[in-house]
Amino acid sequence: MKPVIWLFIALLTCAGLAQADTFKWPQGQRAAVSLSYDDALNSQLDNAIPALNQFNLRGSFYLTLASEVVPARLEQWRAAAAQGHELGNHTLFHPCSKSQPGTEWVKPYNDMDSRTREQMREEVMLANSFLHAIDGETLRTFTPPCGHTQTADGDYLNTVADLFIAIKGAETNLPEVFGSLVLPDGQSGTELINFVKQEAADGGLVHIIFHGIGGDHLAVSDQAHRELLEYLDKNRDLYWTDTYRNIMTHVNEQLD
Ligand SMILES: [Zn+2]
Numbered sequence: 573m574k575p576v577i578w579l580f581i582a583l584l585t586c587a588g589l590a591q592a593d594t595f596k597w598p599q600g601q602r603a604a605v606s607l608s609y610d611d612a613l614n615s616q617l618d619n620a621i622p623a624l625n626q627f628n629l630r631g632s633f634y635l636t637l638a639s640e641v642v643p644a645r646l647e648q649w650r651a652a653a654a655q656g657h658e659l660g661n662h663t664l665f666h667p668c669s670k671s672q673p674g675t676e677w678v679k680p681y682n683d684m685d686s687r688t689r690e691q692m693r694e695e696v697m698l699a700n701s702f703l704h705a706i707d708g709e710t711l712r713t714f715t716p717p718c719g720h721t722q723t724a725d726g727d728y729l730n731t732v733a734d735l736f737i738a739i740k741g742a743e744t745n746l747p748e749v750f751g752s753l754v755l756p757d758g759q760s761g762t763e764l765i766n767f768v769k770q771e772a773a774d775g776g777l778v779h780i781i782f783h784g785i786g787g788d789h790l791a792v793s794d795q796a797h798r799e800l801l802e803y804l805d806k807n808r809d810l811y812w813t814d815t816y817r818n819i820m821t822h823v824n825e826q827l828d
Contacts, residue, residue, distance in 0.1 A: 595747055595775075595826055595827070597812045597822070598812060599809075599812065601808075601809065601810055601812040602773075602810045602811065603771070603772035603775055603776050603777065603778055603810070603811055604776075604778070604819045605777075605780070605804060605811045605812065605813040605814075606778070606813075606819055607624075607629070607631040607632065607780050607782065608631065608633075608634060608660070608715065608779065608780065609631055609632070609634070609782045609783070610634045611634070611636050611639065611662065611788075611789075612633070612634075612635040612637070612639035612641045612649075613783065613784055613789075614641050614645070614787065614788065615786050615788045615791065616633060616782075616785060616788075617641070617648050617649070617652070618786070619786040619787070619797070620782070620797065621648075621652050621655075621657065623785070623794070623797055624657065625655060626798075626801075627798075627801040627805040628805070629801055629804060629805060630656045630657050630658070630813070630814055630818070632657070632658040632815045632816040632817065633649070633652065633658065633660065634660040634715040634740075635662055635703065636664070636665070636717070637663070637699050637702050637703070638664050646706065649706055649707075650707060653706065653707035653709070656815070657815065658713070658815035658816060658818075659706060659709070660712065660714065660715060660816065660817070661699045661712055661713070661714045661715070662715050662717060663692075663696055663699055663716075663717055664695050664698060664702075665695065666682065666717040666718075667682045667683065667687055667692075667695075667717060667720075668682070668683075668684055668718035669683065669685050669718070669720040670683045670684075670685055672718070684720050684722065685722075685723075685724060686724055687724060687728075688723055688724055689723050689725055689726055689727075689728040689731045692723055692728040696714065696732045697735060700735055711737050711817055712735065712736055712737070713736055713737060713738045713739065713740065713817050713820060714735070714736045714738075714740065715739075715781070716729065716741075719741060737817065737820055737821060737824060738820035738823070738824070740779065740816065741753055741779070743823065745824065745827045746776075746777065746823060746827070747776075747827075750776040751776060751777045751779065752777075752779065753779040753781065754771075754780055754781070755782075756780065756781075756782060756790070757792070758792060759796060760799075761796040761797075761800055761803075762799070763796075764792070764797075764800040765799065768780075768800070768803070768804070768811065772810070772811060778811075779816075780800075785797045
């Protein structure tokens with residue numbers, strides 16, 4: 573069993589203003605499940621979206637807009653949005669901090685350590701415009717690349733917060749201990765299902781942030797992914813699986 577890579581975003585642990593005991597998911601489900609797919613990868617169009625459609629589930633696809641897979645398969649991304657999947661903002665160039673461990677692959681010109689907050693806002697705004705041109709949507713959510721948010725002149729999340737209805741891992745209005753987040757890498761279907769069962773036991777919002785599905789990086793197999801979807805489909809009374817945009821629209825309405 574490969575170790576699960578846990579991403580601890582400091583803001584995730586911020587105490588929310590609301591209480592979990594007054595909070596309800598739309599049909600009284602135990603938990604909401606947000607399936608994310610980051611970085612605009614071929615295997616997401618080839619494997620993830622057909623599987624989601626087969627089980628009539630919807631996911632959130634955080635596009636790195638400079639990915640060559642965006643222009644090469646633009647009509648397929650547009651079709652995915654028309655099918656109810658979410659196209660989310662993951663910036664244009666996927667900058668990460670080279671001062672953080674495991675970032676040897678980050679190109680020097682994409683080093684967040686040398687960006688400023690204003691530069692990040694401009695990049696993120698342009699990414700929103702690009703996404704609007706693809707899907708026509710106006711409500712957008714954001715996943716910070718690598719979870720890194722420190723620029724040369726400070727944390728940039730506040731400078732982009734007004735552009736989004738929610739930012740993954742930084743849901744400041746969620747009840748305390750409501751969110752849990754995992755980045756799979758090679759897990760089996762059973763391991764993915766057990767993660768959902770374990771994290772949903774006390775209610776809340778379960779984030780699974782996928783990358784490759786049956787290919788590409790940080791991949792799980794097409795079969796493991798399908799086993800998870802089959803489980804979520806068969807247990808709709810327990811889990812509300814939907815786009816992060818739809819889930820957070822509900823959260824914002826409940827907790828504003
Ligand atoms: Zn990413």
